[in-house]
Amino acid sequence: MSTETPTIAPIAERAAPPATLTIPTAGGLTWRAATREDAPTWLALRNLISRADAEPYVETLEEIEEIFEGAWRDMTADSLLGFDADGALVAWAQVDSPPGDVTTVRAFCWGGVHPDRRGEGIGRELLAWGTGRARQMLAASGKDVPGRIGVFAEDDAPASKHRLYERAGFGVRRYYSDLARALTGPYAAPVPDVALTGTLRLVPWSTDLDEATRLAHNDAFRDHWGSQPQTREQWQQRAGFAPEWSFVVVDDAPDVEALLASPDTDPETAAALRAGEPLVVGYQLAARYTEDFEVRGYSFGYTDILGARRAYRGRKTALAALAAGMRAFAAEGMQYAALDVDTANPSGAHGLYASLGYTKTTGSRMYSIEL
Missing domain, CATH: 3.40.630.30 (Gcn5-related N-acetyltransferase (GNAT))
Structure with a gap:
């Protein structure tokens, strides 16, 4: 019986990063990266979504501003905000890959869509963009260890959110209380x-x-x-x-x-x-x-x-x-x-x-x- 440790392909191969990312077209929104100046507006949308989905928490301006402090993040590439024709923010996404990862290299996708604009396919396309960006980040890490793309959801989040993740190829890996x-x-x-x-x-x-x-x-x-x-x-x-x-x-x-x-x-x-x-x-x-x-x-x-x-x-x-x-x-x-x-x-x-x-x-x- 062989005792050799199985080898895995380089992360650059396993991640299968897209050469370019497809910007969402659903909903007719205008997209750009997030900036520090967007923090108050971004916070307002995130907390509106949180209240609509009956999440047990809200976020603070300090938490949003802290996102821009991480030197390992490139918010020009790792974030996306979607605005309607009147300039109102209605959707967002951000991807983060913790720099300290050693035995598993990870990238986490975050995002949301205004409750009034759901059902238009915006969330599906936004998640596809985030997953593509996560694959790029993992491939660029050069860490040839197991990789993971993760998303989180409250157990009692809208059923559509759980279906969105499942249809995108995500499977439940861990539960928290x-x-x-x-x-x-x-x-x-x-x-x-x-x-x-x-x-x-x-x-x-x-x-x-x-x-x-x-x-x-x-x-x-x-x-x-x-x-x-x-x-x-x-x-x-x-x-x-x-x-x-x-x-x-x-x-x-x-x-x-x-x-x-x-x-x-x-x-x-x-x-x-x-x-x-x-x-x-x-x-x-x-x-x-x-x-x-x-x-x-x-x-x-x-x-x-x-x-x-x-x-x-x-x-x-x-x-x-x-x-x-x-x-x-x-x-x-x-x-x-x-x-x-x-x-x-x-x-x-x-x-x-x-x-x-x-x-x-x-x-x-x-x-x-x-x-």
Whole structure:
């Protein structure tokens, strides 16, 4: 029996990029790339679509403006806005390929059409444009690893959206659950007290621990499906970040020799250890989405990312950081704590969240074309 690892064709071949992209013609719209000046108008359309489709969130101007900050993006090639004869924005698309991808190179397609202009074929042609651009980006990456083109949809999004993706060749690959638990009222369970052992110490997030937290995150999510390392620039894109609600666990006296000898220690962490940098081993980074309070019908603090270094799993570092975040939410009068989780998370997160009183509020899914 052969033990050789199967080889795959170069990504430039598998992606099958089109030489040129076909601009949509449906709806008689005028198309051009998005600019920073479009941000307010773009935001208005995106939130109009969000409300029409009963999505559990809206977006902010900060989030739209942040899109233009990523140096890896070329918005002149990666975005498309469609205007009607009166100059009103009625459709949009954007494609993004995270620069830190290593073992799977990905490109994600985003877009939407004004509810009053649906049924004209605009969305179908816009998705075809986005998929073509995604293929170009993957081919240009030069990363000869598995490739993925992804799109997302809420579970209860209009059926036409799910059909659109399926007819374009996308298949459901992953499901996600949005969870929440009460922090106030008669049904709110107490936030647990979590005692850390040894040289582990819980501290508020701070800028001098941010790089160490990025390294911890890349390690924690290395074995999570669909996750790839984040570069320093990617890590800085965090619209809505609430530092006052964020906490990390550091090991004040790590066994540096053992960590350096471990094959699981990545090169960036090894370099930080040799330099005597702090070692973050667990973290909870939170976000404040005030605009979503009205949509959900309650105020909440959001755990944006939560994790523990793999060598420290079982030592309650993530739980300690999460509990600290929940207390910070409650101290500011938030009614709920919320977060999002992959339904197939390998770290036992579902059991942890259930034990803390989190229950599912909404769900979403990722569709993809695997290359």
